[in-house]
Amino acid sequence: MKPPPFSYHTPQSVAEAVALLGSLDNARLLAGGQSLMPMLNMRYAQPDHLIDLARVAGLDRIEGRDGGLEIGAMVRQRSVEFSEDVRRLCPLLAEAIRFVGHRQTRNRGTVGGSIAHCDSAAEIPTVCAALEATIRIEGPSGWREIPFREFPAGYLMSSLAPDEVLVSLYLPVWAAGHGHGFEEFARRHGDFAIVSAAALLETNKDGRIARAALAIGGAGAAPVRIDAVETELVGRAGEREAFAAAADLCSGIEAYDDIHASGKYRRHLARVLALRAFTKAWSRAVGGPA
Amino acid sequence: MTGTTRRISVTVNGTPRDEEVEVRLTLADFLRKRLGLTGTHLGCEHGVCGACTVLVDGMSARSCLMLAVQADDCDITTVEGIAPSKDVLHPLQEAFRDHHGLQCGFCTAGILTTLVEFLRDNPSPSEGEVREAISGNLCRCTGYQGIVDAALDAARRLREAGGAAR
Numbered sequence: 001m002k003p004p005p006f007s008y009h010t011p012q013s014v015a016e017a018v019a020l021l022g023s024l025d026n027a028r029l030l031a032g033g034q035s036l037m038p039m040l041n042m043r044y045a046q047p048d049h050l051i052d053l054a055r056v057a058g059l060d061r062i063e064g065r066d067g068g069l070e071i072g073a074m075v076r077q078r079s080v081e082f083s084e085d086v087r088r089l090c091p092l093l094a095e096a097i098r099f100v101g102h103r104q105t106r107n108r109g110t111v112g113g114s115i116a117h118c119d120s121a122a123e124i125p126t127v128c129a130a131l132e133a134t135i136r137i138e139g140p141s142g143w144r145e146i147p148f149r150e151f152p153a154g155y156l157m158s159s160l161a162p163d164e165v166l167v168s169l170y171l172p173v174w175a176a177g178h179g180h181g182f183e184e185f186a187r188r189h190g191d192f193a194i195v196s197a198a199a200l201l202e203t204n205k206d207g208r209i210a211r212a213a214l215a216i217g218g219a220g221a222a223p224v225r226i227d228a229v230e231t232e233l234v235g236r237a238g239e240r241e242a243f244a245a246a247a248d249l250c251s252g253i254e255a256y257d258d259i260h261a262s263g264k265y266r267r268h269l270a271r272v273l274a275l276r277a278f279t280k281a282w283s284r285a286v287g288g289p290a
Numbered sequence: 291m292t293g294t295t296r297r298i299s300v301t302v303n304g305t306p307r308d309e310e311v312e313v314r315l316t317l318a319d320f321l322r323k324r325l326g327l328t329g330t331h332l333g334c335e336h337g338v339c340g341a342c343t344v345l346v347d348g349m350s351a352r353s354c355l356m357l358a359v360q361a362d363d364c365d366i367t368t369v370e371g372i373a374p375s376k377d378v379l380h381p382l383q384e385a386f387r388d389h390h391g392l393q394c395g396f397c398t399a400g401i402l403t404t405l406v407e408f409l410r411d412n413p414s415p416s417e418g419e420v421r422e423a424i425s426g427n428l429c430r431c432t433g434y435q436g437i438v439d440a441a442l443d444a445a446r447r448l449r450e451a452g453g454a455a456r
Binding site: 001003004005006007008030033034037038040041042050052054078101102103104105108188189 | 343350
């Protein structure tokens with residue numbers, strides 16, 4: 001199994017990468033290569049041109065911006081794992097990143113690559129869905145930002161135009177002291193999730209739920225944010241019945257059958273994992289700031 | 291710069307190499323076929339088995355999931371490069387021998403390189419942490435117990451050596 005022949009390009013800037021995408025036929029971007037390289041080796045992907053983003057300046061930073069966290073597309077998953085800013089401002093991502101592949105793939109795999117690959121079972125996109133992340137994209141006519149929920153266009157398909165580059169991810173940060181929980185069911189640690197659940201909770205002064213969010217990954221064609229949990233939970237006490245009612249909102253989600261699990265089982269997992277994720281998030285929220 | 295071949299400079303096990311490579315050549319095939327370093331094994335060639343793990347600038351990576359051109363300007367360590375000298379084994383290699391951490395040996399190179407990085411980052415791991423660290427490496431002979439025992443023993447030996455070995 002060897003990659004098919006292609007020409008290899010190493011742009012130094014995003015503008016240069018965009019220009020290459022616009023001028024070359026059948027070109028693919030190479031980020032960390034942990035999904036594209038297997039696809040090349042198995043010849044699922046046969047690009048004539050490979051445009052390596054590794055030498056593009058400025059895509060490898062994690063920075064605070066407008067009260068949130070901006071993560072460059074070429075930030076390695078391993079850097080996220082060790083980032084103090086991520087741990088402090090976005091502990092949900094810090095927890096989820098440990099489930100992304102294995103040490104050997106996190107050392108190479110990138111945040112942008114994981115999002116652009118659009119695998120529904122991938123952990124980073126599921127976190128993006130829960131946090132209502134914004135994706136920043138550059139193309140020939142400048143940059144645009146879109147909410148994460150508009151980014152996936154179908155199974156393993158993004159809404160990126162052929163001449164666009166995903167440059168960064170913007171994660172809004174929840175209030176200090178919020179609780180988070182990431183739960184996943186996979187056959188072994190490091191595999192893609194069969195189903196995963198990412199939950200966030202904030203408490204108010206009376207010890208009730210002030211804000212809630214939930215996303216489920218791996219069930220359907222893209223991670224899905226269960227918006228209705230907010231109305232279900234806000235104002236309620238952080239009790240098991242409340243979280244169980246919120247988790248029940250997952251019972252109608254789109255879920256597919258495959259060799260690993262039936263759609264029915266995936267919906268079951270979504271409910272169970274959502275309940276566990278909320279329970280964990282609540283205990284962290286009432287435990288106070290870490 | 292474009293094209294189907296490219297010149298790369300890499301340091302492999304301490305030796306600088308300057309080579310013209312086909313851009314589609316994987317790092318694994320570069321190491322095995324061009325440099326003759328066949329200690330790096332290729333199992334699945336799509337990033338599942340972990341046998342081809344090498345260290346790229348000290349970080350473990352699957353050499354079947356990297357192109358040789360991506361390793362330009364990098365420092366590569368393969369299993370051939372982990373022992374301190376030709377006659378002395380790395381403490382991990384000694385522990386693998388003592389604890390039957392290998393049978394057929396196919397997965398061993400990838401597990402050793404993975405553990406070199408892991409024990410550098412985490413010199414006093416728990417058994418669970420060792421199992422998580424090698425969760426990306428498939429072994430079909432040992433059932434992993436000997437490997438885990440060897441890793442924990444190597445961690446102890448490395449701590450006692452005061453980090454003198456790499």
